[in-house]
Amino acid sequence: MHPFLAARGPAFQRGYKQSTINNVDIYPMMCHILGLTPQPHNGTFSNTKCLLADQWCINLPEAIGIVIGALMILTTFTCVIIISKNRVTPPRPFARLQLQYDDDDPLIG
DSSP states (O other): OOOOOOOOSTTBOTTOOOSOOOGGGHHHHHHHHHTOOOOSOSOOGGGTGGGBTTSOOOOHHHHHHHHHHHHHHHHHHHHHHHHHHHOOOOOOTTOOOOOSSOOOSOSOO
């Protein structure tokens, strides 16, 4: 038997889908929505709290990916800035030649 839960209302997130939910986890979620103190049970509220609109839930692999991506972008920008500041500009190919000695002597005479 494969139970499913379809929930709609102000307490639930819109368009959220969770792959698996155990039946024993629905009881603490419903007690939370109704503001009741649950009696001893085998369910876990943390398994279903992502379904609720007032609960903040984080997906760990997604969060790690965002942090690593942000660090990669920050590192790339830092390297580009450091390389552009330390870059030596090559001399212009058609720059005027600077002479070391005085070349004003006439060729004849």
